[in-house]
Amino acid sequence: MDSRRDRRFFSKKKVCRFCTESIEMDYKNVDLLSRFITDRKKIVPRRNSGLCAYHQRQLSTTIKRSRFMALLPYTVLH
Amino acid sequence: MAITPNYYETLYITRPDIQEEDLAKIQQKLQDSISSNEGEIIKADKWAERNLAYEIQDHKKGTYYILVFKALPNASKEVEKHLQFYRTDILRFITLKTTEEAVNKNKASEEKKEKTEPTTPTPPPAAPPTTTAAPTPPPAAPEPPTAAPEPPPAAPEPPTAAPEPAATPPTEAPASTEEAKTENTDTQEEGGTN
């Protein structure tokens, strides 16, 4: 019942941002996509991004397109 | 069955020091291949001049051009063929199929942007590309006073980690192994390319 609230680490129930807000996933939108990559420039996993399966898949290809066009780095080692 | 025209969006990066006549020549070729395939150019713009996320052919900067067009599928092939041919000047290119709705939506949002830009002269330096992000910075500005006297939210974290050693190691351990893994693969890749 209230077990979720009693948990030591508060975890907010996440809802997919791309389902709730009407944002288009665009490989040119670097500001948006950079929120979904880690410090080491890896794609944030679904457990952290909170996206649904469909949008996580879409995010993955979009970030890869962005990387190809040198809008986002592949790694920190470049 | 008749082949129907599609909507395409091409983004290409030119080297920053490209000669104007070379660029004009390439763009003319693109236009020709589109118009010879019952196509029309919807948008042909310079998108941005920016630092590349990584060096391409020893270039640190590049100029991005966007081309949106409606044409038969053959046109996109020809466009890509031309861009491939001038690969010393064109660092990268990508062509994606889009829809009429997406094209119209983009047009509408750009017109909106143009209208809102003159009214908001200060936000652009903070976050120029996103129109949605622009409205948020202003409320953040008055916040600093409240954020400054509020170090507690950040400080409590170490204390919670200390009394509960059982909870912290599991989160730290996978991260470190993951990091080690990525480092290994990275160096391997590097060795392979070199």
Ligand SMILES: [Zn+2]
């Ligand atoms: Zn979703």
